Amino acid sequence: MPRATVDITPEGQRPDEDPSLAVRNNGGAPPSTEPAPAGRREALLLLSFGGPEGHDDVMPFLENVTRGRGIPRERLEEVAEHYHHFGGVSPINDQNKALIAALEKELSAAGSDLPVYWGNRNWAPYVEDTWARMAEDGIEHVYVLATSAYASFSGCRQYHEDIARARVATASPARPGGPTAEKLPHYYDTPGFVQANADALAAALATLPAELRDGARLVATAHSIPDTMAAVAGPDGHAYEAELMAAAERVVAQVAPDRPFDLVWQSRSGPPSVPWLEPDVNDHLRVLAQAGETAVVLFPVGFVSDHLEVIWDLDNEAKQTAEEVGLAFARAATAGTHPAFVESMRGLLEERRAGGLPRLGTDCPASCCFVQSHRRSPADTAANGRPQLS
Structure with a gap:
């Protein structure tokens, strides 16, 4: 029997998204080889996919992810059952909160008071709202830790585009784009x-x-x-x-x-x-x-x-x-909040803040991993595929 499926993969861009946005708006700055300026207010942002927090959130979340792609309502309802099976709650939210708490503890133990924020692509807290909050808090520069360890469009470049979109949404005459930003490198080999x-x-x-x-x-x-x-x-x-x-x-x-x-x-x-x-x-x-x-x-x-x-x-x-x-x-379990993983993430952050040289093969500009989104016909949309769940 065919599984309940819908095409909501992260590699496709919505029709209202410009694929060159990240490059034109410098969503992810090139890695700096100079130490962070003294007195500059900095922060760490955990940037993730997002997920619903209850039964009432499930359909709005799926509509968010598939916006502009013409997915039939009945197909979304079938996929929604995956979430309803778990109370309508995506585990990724509590997992991100746990990782943030672990990072804050690790940073504090190392003598750092760097604030840690959280933003998502597809559900609250949306990265645009978090970026506005950081700007209001006076943050001047943000180090972005994405919840993906590898290179690819959806695993890296699209996070650059999320940053660019947030900076555009936060732009003001006094501070165009709010804080500057740089994405921390891929960490699959740490x-x-x-x-x-x-x-x-x-x-x-x-x-x-x-x-x-x-x-x-x-x-x-x-x-x-x-x-x-x-x-x-x-x-x-x-x-x-x-x-x-x-x-x-x-x-x-x-x-x-x-x-x-x-x-x-x-x-x-x-x-x-x-x-x-x-x-x-x-x-x-x-x-x-x-x-x-x-x-x-x-x-x-x-x-x-x-x-x-x-x-x-x-x-x-x-x-x-x-x-x-x-x-x-x-x-086997995933890395989660394993102490060695959290320590390595602090190491990446400190290396970057100190102006360390880019890590060979893991630092990339916002223009990396660019692929045009696959334009889909209504027939393709209705075809049997697998959903991106988080």
Whole structure:
């Protein structure tokens, strides 16, 4: 039976969005190699996707995400059931609050009183409102930490565009665009992100029966994206898939050196006519079972927190698939608020504030990872795809 789906992936821009906005309005400033000026009022912004906070928020949220794309109402109602299954609340909100609290504690312990703000692309607190609040608070420069560790249009460039849109909305004669901003670099290869994922993978392995642990297949998962987007390289020439492979290799090397693993994809969205990265995690589990594997451990290295996409796609659908094909199943946690991950984020921030040289392959201008959005017909919109859930 076809799943309730709708095309609400983050890679497409709404018709009212200008894809050159971030570049023209300098939404993300080039990394500075000079220390922050003494006395400048600075802040850290956690920038994320957003999600509903209750049953009444679900449809307005989905309408927000799909605005301008002609999605049929009945299709949105089907997808809304995913959220209603969890009380209408997206886990990403509490997870972001927990990460902010952890960052504030980490900064305070290091002797920093840098304020931490929170803004979202698709739901309150909207980044535009947060930017206005920072301007009112007298913040002059913002370091932006996005809840995506990798290069890609939706994982990096679109966050530059969110910043640009917020600066335009906050512009005034006295301070055009409000605070200046720079996005912190990709962090898929930072020691803390790798350590957090490695610890989670080890813990997941330990939940399997002892006789299955050594032979369990390790499978890294990440959000699938269109092939055309995946082919766009980041600042070091590495594309999304290469960065994910590099992160997964580091994680496995800490837990089970020289052990083979697979990188597969989840959360596919969009019309079937548009090629996306494959194989899908559920298809891969079936192939593993046919090949004689008896156990599998999934580690979602492509995600920062256990939001609805991770829970729905892995803890529900992938787990069910594993049971159907006779695979023992375990799923590792994401980085979340792991102390090593939080410490690495503080390190990135302090490195940037001190005017450290850009990190090779992880710093990028707002013009990186640009791809034109896929223009969809009503027929494509109604086609069976997978939603972006958060």
